[in-house]
Amino acid sequence: MTGSADAPIAPLRRAWRRARPSLLLVLPILLALAALGFGAAAWRAERTNRTIAALDAGEDAAVAPDAPVPLLVARVRFLAARDRLEETEPLVAALDRAAAPEAAARARYLVANARVRDAFARIARSDLDKAGPQVTLARQDYRRALRDRPDFWDAKFNLDVASRLIRDFPEFDRTSGDEMRAEPKQIWTDIPGQPRGGP
Incomplete structure (x- = not known):
């Protein structure tokens, strides 16, 4: 057996x-x-x-676009803090290609914050012509950050701040072409019985 x-x-x-x-x-x-x-x-x-x-x-420190995601975000943070925003564009695009939505949202938030800081500095100097496009670009970056990370509360709050700037300085919207829908032309003032322009 x-x-x-x-x-x-x-x-x-x-x-x-x-x-x-x-x-x-x-x-x-x-x-x-x-x-x-x-x-x-x-x-x-x-x-x-x-x-x-x-x-x-x-x-x-130089960072290649194919660097690890945390390093790309750190480089964007470094550049945004120094208002070198043009250099951030290929890095944010690399984050998009890396399919890292959380990191891309963080990077766009940092860039948008830098744009809003620049806009406030220009408003303080009464340089509204150059402040408007910065506010518009910041709003677009906040929206893209929220598209990638809808629960990003800081981006929501800062988008609201940038939108209030547009309300406070309506000439921003006229000169910089934001992606928001244009409001219909107002013929009457806000005060009832007082038409705009009359004799």
Whole structure:
């Protein structure tokens, strides 16, 4: 009985004996390759973290568009804080291509905040012609951030602030072509019985 029970196992034993020397040779190579892979990934993560820390400390560091997502956001934050908004455009586009909606929303929020800060500075200098387009672009960026992350409360609040600027300075809307629907022409003033313009 035992001989018949061992019959199906015998070919397996022979196969194991034949394969064992090869496996003993290949296994250390596979383990070494895995260790190298993990080591390279850890080195890349460490380098990314060092670059993010440098950017957060105010040191300029070049970042390629194919860099890891957290590094792209850190670079956008660095550039937006220094009003270098044109340099943020390829990085935000890279976040879109990376299918990272949360990070893209954060980056657009940072850029929009920089635009609103610039608009406030221009309004303080009575430079309304250049403040209007900044407010319009900021509103568009806030909307795109909310499209990617509808629960982004800070972006909602700041969009409301930018929209109030449009209400307070209606010439912004006329000169800068926001994507919002134009309001119908008002023929009468807000005071009943007082038509605009009369003799």
